[in-house]
Amino acid sequence: MSAIELNVSHRGTTYSLSLLPDSTFDALQARLEELTSVPPSNQKLLYKGKKPIFGDETIIDAGLKSGMKVQMLGSTAEEIGELRNVEDEHQRKERILRERAQKPQTKLRNTSSPHKPSDLRYRFHSIEPLLHLPNPPAATALLNRLANDPAIRHVMQKHEFVVAVLTELAPHEQPQLLGLNMNAGQAIKLRLRTNDYEGFRPYGEVRRVLCHELTHNVWGDHDNNFKELNSQLNREVAEFERAATEGTHYLSSTAGDIYQPSSQLEAEAQTYVLGGTSHTPVASESREERRRRLLDATMNRLRKEEEELEQSCGTAGPSANH
Known part of the structure; x- marks a missing residue:
């Protein structure tokens, strides 16, 4: 034999x-x-x-x-134990955030728009990594970073987005997809990992897919209504981060909650401008002119990337409002 x-x-x-x-x-x-x-x-x-x-x-x-x-x-028993520890820590932080949400907020600088307390309904209500894939703790950390990203939380509050589950797409299951929104917010699935399962995709790319899938909470098809709202979400994320670098957002007075925005958008905006040419800041340029130039450059790049992203989105169908 x-x-x-x-x-x-x-x-x-x-x-x-x-x-x-x-x-x-x-x-x-x-x-x-x-x-x-x-x-x-x-x-x-x-x-x-x-x-x-x-x-x-x-x-x-x-x-x-x-x-x-x-x-x-598959994951080892040790990795599963680490995941449980990560989840326990996440639940502890969630409890602290709920308690802090009840406390008065303070601002760092004056702003023209009044501060509104967060509504705990408008968020991701659970995080679910795929436990059979390698390194679940790292996937959990990335999902938590996305769910608690200050700019993402800002647009979810503003547009009253509710997502029951934020989870991941396994590369081998639907290799052509980067994101999927099921039933207008019942679950959002994101491709977190590289095709070889050895690493994770860049955070900025995954977050852009998340903005795209959040738009599907309202519009199902990639029509003009979808494109308009998705462009608005991308613009609001960029504006939030630009404002945060200037300290104009209301933030918690607790030191652990101080938002340290990523420099990614500003760095990319300095490289990409309308028309695709480089730009050197002008000495006489006002603060508002510079802010608008960087924002326009960022939005121009995001529009081009969004056209490619539509081909890798698995969500399609009637709009959520219909």
């Missing part, structure tokens, strides 16, 4: 296994646990052909053949 030779890859490492044809699928998973420390309950095997239904069926019955390449996804 010839042995079944399998090549199982997990996180960039390939394991060569030799098993008897009558070996059970449970035995294969036990062997993989020895090699990778991923318990069978966390293992997900991807291969062509029939998928296993019962753990005591043979690997032949499961559709595995000699020379077949198998990809395994």
Whole structure:
């Protein structure tokens, strides 16, 4: 009876296994646990052909053949423990934020628009990483960063967006998609990871996809109504960050809540301007003129990227208002 030779890859490492044809699928998973420390309950095997239904069926019955390449996804018990610790910390921070929301806010500088207290309804109500993918704690941290991004929270409050679940898209499940909004806010799924599962996509790119998917809370199709609102959201995010760099937003008086805006938008705006040419600041340029120039440059770049993003969005259908 010839042995079944399998090549199982997990996180960039390939394991060569030799098993008897009558070996059970449970035995294969036990062997993989020895090699990778991923318990069978966390293992997900991807291969062509029939998928296993019962753990005591043979690997032949499961559709595995000699020379077949198998990809395994899954996290170790230690990583799952780290994820629980991250979740516990997230819940602790959520509780602190809820308590602080009841306290009076103070401003750093005067602003023309009055401050309105946050409404806890308009937010992401839960974060759900895909536990069978590598490094769940890192995915959780990225989802939490997106959910608590001050500019994103600002537009969600302003437009009264409610999203039940913020989660991720696995690259192998829908490789053509970068984002998906299910049922106008029931769940938003974002592609966080690179195709090889070894890393994560740049934060700025993922956040732009998030703005796109938030627009689908209102409009389903990529029509003119969608484009107008999506452009507005991108503009409001850029304006929020520009204003935050100048200290004109109302912020919490607690030191831990002070917002430190990313310099990404300003750096990119200094590189990209209308028409695609570089620009050197003019000494006589006023503060407002400079702010408007940087904002226009940012919006010009975002419009071009949005045209490409529409091809990678899985959301389509009637608008949420209809």
